[in-house]
Structures are given as structure tokens and as C-alpha cells.
Amino acid sequence: MSFLSYLIRGISLGSVYSIIALGYTMVYGIAKMLNFAHGDIIMIGGYVIFTIMSTIGLPPFVAVLVGIVLCTLLGVTIERIAYKPLRSASSLAVLITAIGVSYFLQNFALLIFGADAKSFTSVIKLSPLELAGGKLTISGETLVTIPLCIIIMVFLSVFVKKTKVGRGMIAVSENKEAAILMGVNVNRTIAITFAIGSALAAVASALMFSAYPALSTTSGAMPGIKAFVAAVFGGIGSIPGAMIGGILLGIIEILSRAYISSQLADAIVFLVLILVLLVKPTGILGKKIQEKV
Amino acid sequence: MLEIKNLQVYYGLIQAIKDVSFKVNEGEVIALIGANGAGKTTILHTITGLLPAKNGEVVYEGKDLLKIPAHEIISHGIAHVPEGRQVFSQLTVYENLLMGAYTRKDKDEIEESLVNIYKRFPRLEERKGQYAGTLSGGEQQMLAMGRALMSKPRIVLMDEPSMGLSPILVEEVFDIIESIRKSGTTVLLVEQNAKKALSIADRGYVLETGNIVLEGSASSLLNDESVKKAYLGE
Known part of the structure; x- marks a missing residue:
């Protein structure tokens, strides 16, 4: 029974990674850049939600909503100020800028919220579910996280495939020039992508800090990097890939922590990434569309 | 309808277009011929608007196109069928056609255009649910042309539509260009296949390393000794 409970916790953690990875993978697919500041948006989201709930005392629902709105604005603003002027610069310049933005956000948070770690109060008030006569307990956080992750995934897939904006996104990600010729506004499409990714980061931060309450200015960095691994693992640029990569990563992490060593769990996660990339460099669902010429 | 005046274009320090002026009148098919690297594309x-001009003017119905952002050009009635087709391989044939109508808001009329495109290209209707990346080269060319027509253009710019196609398909592509003209749409055709291009064009311009070296009616160019030697292989 304990294996099953670990597995469920793994899927739950993996769902959070998936939601973060979606932001990475969509931005990469459309703007062809790795937004290394993505993890820090999660951290900012965590502080915003924490402040509204614990300091101001508003209900969790309001706090999460404000968190989503502020993170969306933050993501779009970062894109506008830091990345947009570099649209035709080398990808190395963009990458270094993203790392700079990441450090900026961490130090900005340090200045505003202070250096001492905060203990996040869970936004989820659902009581745990006890199964098999109390042998298997599923936390309220897990009960919300997994279904929410599935809903987001289905919603995003439908959005990308069935709406005009979504098709514009696919067009820009595949062939920017041809997309422009069709009348797609590339700058606006990139801004929309950042908005979606950052809103998802806020959702992920509410879920993650509810399950793992330690909140400090660097607590977005590690989940950010792991979600990036998940995105690469599943095949960067692919929405279902981010989902599968995230969930597998969560399961591997929790099972290694439970059965191998909690110190080595992170190392094992990255080892698995290296192995997957050695065997299949494009990731599990990496795009390799057949193209006849 | 479209007038290019003293156009100069650079790639970095290299001047690709030195001083080009030409005119496209409404209803015409204009052929722009020249060797690889002459500057046609x-x-x-x-x-x-995919490339900025250094000097000169591009005037379309009184509007200065150089001042209009690239993604807004198509809504002014100018469609561009790019070299190498550039269909969206991860979208289906049907979705590619919808991309052509991206800037249009008239839902019923888009539906009507779609019916017309399927009538003109029956193969596209047969394959409407298929991913564009799985089509043959000829089918992709049809899709690229159909996609451009979905924007209801008044002028279509075509870049090497016959490139890489078998002789039968080349024939088909030029038949389609003729039918596009018959339906009242102006065509600016860039081709390496000078003979075919001039055979359906009204007028033509010969481009050599960034300059127009010869211009005239298509029939006079077809009979010009230097054109024959350089481009028609006679």
C-alpha cells in the first residue's frame, strides 16, 4: 500500500512540474527561447498569495486569483522590457538576459519580502481522503492538483488546436515568416504565450507551496529547473510532452526519495534526463514530423 | 496598382537590390525572371515587409507599403506564395487553408471561399484532414496557392511556384496561374523557368545581380536574342 501512496504523491508532484513545464515548452516553441526566469515567477506568485492570505487576511480564492493576475502581468512585462528588444539578437544574448531576469527577480523579492523563509498556508482546505480502512491517505492538495492538471492540459490542447489564436501559435512556432505572411502578429502571439505560461506558473505556485510550504526567494529555482528538465524529457515544444515528462519526473523523484535515498533523489532525476537524451535526443514526444520535399 | 520605385535592399553590407523600378497594372500577369541570386525573392x-528597404518606395494603390508592418500587408489584398511552399506541416490541409483567411472576419464568406478553393483544387478536398507535411511537393504547392487565395487577394506574388516539380505538375501550376488571372486577380510571378513564365505573362522584367536589365512585353522578351541565349536555352 505504501508504494501506491508514493506513486500518487509522485503523480501529484509531477502534475505541478507539468503545469510549470507547459510554460517553458510553449514559450520555447513559439519564441524559440528558454525563459530561465520562469521558475522565479512561481516564487513571486508564492509571495503574492502568501502576503494576501496571511498578511492581509483575504480568503485563499481571492489570493490565488490576484496571484494569477499579477504573475500574468509580470510575465508579459518581462517579455516586453527584457526579451522583445532582443527579437533579432543571438539566442545566447537572450539566454543570458533570461538568467539576468531570474537573478533580478530573486533579489527584488529579497528586498521586498526579506531573507527569512516564510511558511506558506495551504490554499486548499479539502480534508484528506482515507481509503482501504485508513491504510491509504490521499491529501487534499493531491485531490485538487491531479484533476486540475488534467483540466489544464485538455483545455490548452483544445485551445491550441481549435482556436484561431492557437493555430496562429502553431504557425509561428513552425514558420515565423510564413505566419507573418498569413497576417499573424508575431509580437502579440509571443505576448499571449508569456501570459498563458505565467498564469500557469501562478497556479503551479499555489499548488506547490500548499504541498511544500517552505517559501524563500530561491524556492522557485529548483522546481523551475526540474520543470525545464520535464519539458526536455517529454520533448520540448510539445504540450502533451510537457505533461508526460512532468508526471514521470515527479514519480521518479518521489520513488527515489522513498526507496533509494532522499539525498540522491535530485541526482537520479537528472541522471534519468541524461539517459533519455542519450537514447532519444528529441525527448519522449519530441517533434520529428515527416516532411516530403 | 503596384509600383516599385528606385528600390535598394541590403543584406548587412551586401547590396542585393541596387536600383529597381517596375510597375504592375491591375489584371496583369507580370513575370520577373533572372538567374539564381539575381534578387527576385x-x-x-x-x-x-519581410525585409526592410534601404531606399526607394513600394507604392500599392497610393499606400506606401514600406510603412506598413509585415503582418498587416495581407489584409490590404496582397498575398505571397513563398518560395519552397512553406506550408504548415503540423497543421492539416484544412487548417492551413484557414490560416490563409487569418485576417478575415466574415465567417460565411470564408466558408464560401473554402468551397471555391476545393472546387479549384479537388486534391486538397480529398486530403483536407491530412497533415500538410505528408503531402507531395505538387500537393504542397497547390496548398500554398490555395492558402494564398483564401485571403481573397487582389494581387498574388508567387515565388518559384514550379520549382522542383515534374513537367506535368509544372503544366498544372501554370494552368492554375492562368485561371487565377482569369478570375480577375493580378499576378506578380517570379520564375527561373523563364520560358513558361513569359508564355503566360503580359509583360516581363529581366533581373541581373540586383538591376533590371531588360523589360518589355512577354512576347518581345521571348524573341529577344539575349534573353533566348541567357534564359531560354536556345
Whole structure:
């Protein structure tokens, strides 16, 4: 029974990674850049939600909503100020800028919220579910996280495939020039992508800090990097890939922590990434569309 | 309808278009011929805003196209069928056609255009649910043309539509260009296949390393000794 409970916790953690990875993978697919500041948006989201709930005392629902709105604005603003002027610069310049933005956000948070770690109060008030006569307990956080992750995934897939904006996104990600010729506004499409990714980061931060309450200015960095691994693992640029990569990563992490060593769990996660990339460099669902010429 | 005046375009320090002026009148098919690297594609890219011009003017119905952002050009009635087709391989044939109508808001009329495109290209209707990346080269060319027509253009710029196609398909592509003209749409055609291009064009311009060296009616160009020697292989 304990294996099953670990597995469920793994899927739950993996769902959070998936939601973060979606932001990475969509931005990469459309703007062809790795937004290394993505993890820090999660951290900012965590502080915003924490402040509204614990300091101001508003209900969790309001706090999460404000968190989503502020993170969306933050993501779009970062894109506008830091990345947009570099649209035709080398990808190395963009990458270094993203790392700079990441450090900026961490130090900005340090200045505003202070250096001492905060203990996040869970936004989820659902009581745990006890199964098999109390042998298997599923936390309220897990009960919300997994279904929410599935809903987001289905919603995003439908959005990308069935709406005009979504098709514009696919067009820009595949062939920017041809997309422009069709009348797609590339700058606006990139801004929309950042908005979606950052809103998802806020959702992920509410879920993650509810399950793992330690909140400090660097607590977005590690989940950010792991979600990036998940995105690469599943095949960067692919929405279902981010989902599968995230969930597998969560399961591997929790099972290694439970059965191998909690110190080595992170190392094992990255080892698995290296192995997957050695065997299949494009990731599990990496795009390799057949193209006849 | 479209007038290019003293156009100069650079790639970095290299001047690709030195001083090009030409005119396209409504209802015409204009052939822009020349060897590889003469600057034909560069001119089309400058017209649709994918490349910036250093000097000169691109005037379309009184509007200065050089001042209009690239993604807004298509809504002015100018469609561009790019070299190498550039269909969206991860979208289906049907979705590619919808991309052509991206800037249009008239839902019923888009549906009507779609019916017309399927009538003109029955193969596209047969394959409407298929991913564009799985189509043959000829089918992709049909899709690229159909996609451009979905924007209801008044002028279509075509970049090497016959490139890489078998002789039968080349024939088919030029038949389609003729039918596009018959339906009242102006065509600016860039081709390496000078003979075919001039055989359906009204007028033509010969481009050599960034300059127009010869211009005239298509029939006079077809009979010009220097054109025959350089481009028609006679």
C-alpha cells in the first residue's frame, strides 16, 4: 500500500512540474527561447498569495486569483522590457538576459519580502481522503492538483488546436515568416504565450507551496529547473510532452526519495534526463514530423 | 496598382537590390525572371515587409507599403506564395487553408471561399484532414496557392511556384496561374523557368545581380536574342 501512496504523491508532484513545464515548452516553441526566469515567477506568485492570505487576511480564492493576475502581468512585462528588444539578437544574448531576469527577480523579492523563509498556508482546505480502512491517505492538495492538471492540459490542447489564436501559435512556432505572411502578429502571439505560461506558473505556485510550504526567494529555482528538465524529457515544444515528462519526473523523484535515498533523489532525476537524451535526443514526444520535399 | 520605385535592399553590407523600378497594372500577369541570386525573392520579400528597404518606395494603390508592418500587408489584398511552399506541416490541409483567411472576419464568406478553393483544387478536398507535411511537393504547392487565395487577394506574388516539380505538375501550376488571372486577380510571378513564365505573362522584367536589365512585353522578351541565349536555352 505504501508504494501506491508514493506513486500518487509522485503523480501529484509531477502534475505541478507539468503545469510549470507547459510554460517553458510553449514559450520555447513559439519564441524559440528558454525563459530561465520562469521558475522565479512561481516564487513571486508564492509571495503574492502568501502576503494576501496571511498578511492581509483575504480568503485563499481571492489570493490565488490576484496571484494569477499579477504573475500574468509580470510575465508579459518581462517579455516586453527584457526579451522583445532582443527579437533579432543571438539566442545566447537572450539566454543570458533570461538568467539576468531570474537573478533580478530573486533579489527584488529579497528586498521586498526579506531573507527569512516564510511558511506558506495551504490554499486548499479539502480534508484528506482515507481509503482501504485508513491504510491509504490521499491529501487534499493531491485531490485538487491531479484533476486540475488534467483540466489544464485538455483545455490548452483544445485551445491550441481549435482556436484561431492557437493555430496562429502553431504557425509561428513552425514558420515565423510564413505566419507573418498569413497576417499573424508575431509580437502579440509571443505576448499571449508569456501570459498563458505565467498564469500557469501562478497556479503551479499555489499548488506547490500548499504541498511544500517552505517559501524563500530561491524556492522557485529548483522546481523551475526540474520543470525545464520535464519539458526536455517529454520533448520540448510539445504540450502533451510537457505533461508526460512532468508526471514521470515527479514519480521518479518521489520513488527515489522513498526507496533509494532522499539525498540522491535530485541526482537520479537528472541522471534519468541524461539517459533519455542519450537514447532519444528529441525527448519522449519530441517533434520529428515527416516532411516530403 | 503596384509600383516599385528606385528600390535598394541590403543584406548587412551586401547590396542585393541596387536600383529597381517596375510597375504592375491591375489584371496583369507580370513575370520577373533572372538567374539564381539575381534578387527576385528579395524583391518579393521587401514588398510584403519581410525585409526592410534601404531606399526607394513600394507604392500599392497610393499606400506606401514600406510603412506598413509585415503582418498587416495581407489584409490590404496582397498575398505571397513563398518560395519552397512553406506550408504548415503540423497543421492539416484544412487548417492551413484557414490560416490563409487569418485576417478575415466574415465567417460565411470564408466558408464560401473554402468551397471555391476545393472546387479549384479537388486534391486538397480529398486530403483536407491530412497533415500538410505528408503531402507531395505538387500537393504542397497547390496548398500554398490555395492558402494564398483564401485571403481573397487582389494581387498574388508567387515565388518559384514550379520549382522542383515534374513537367506535368509544372503544366498544372501554370494552368492554375492562368485561371487565377482569369478570375480577375493580378499576378506578380517570379520564375527561373523563364520560358513558361513569359508564355503566360503580359509583360516581363529581366533581373541581373540586383538591376533590371531588360523589360518589355512577354512576347518581345521571348524573341529577344539575349534573353533566348541567357534564359531560354536556345
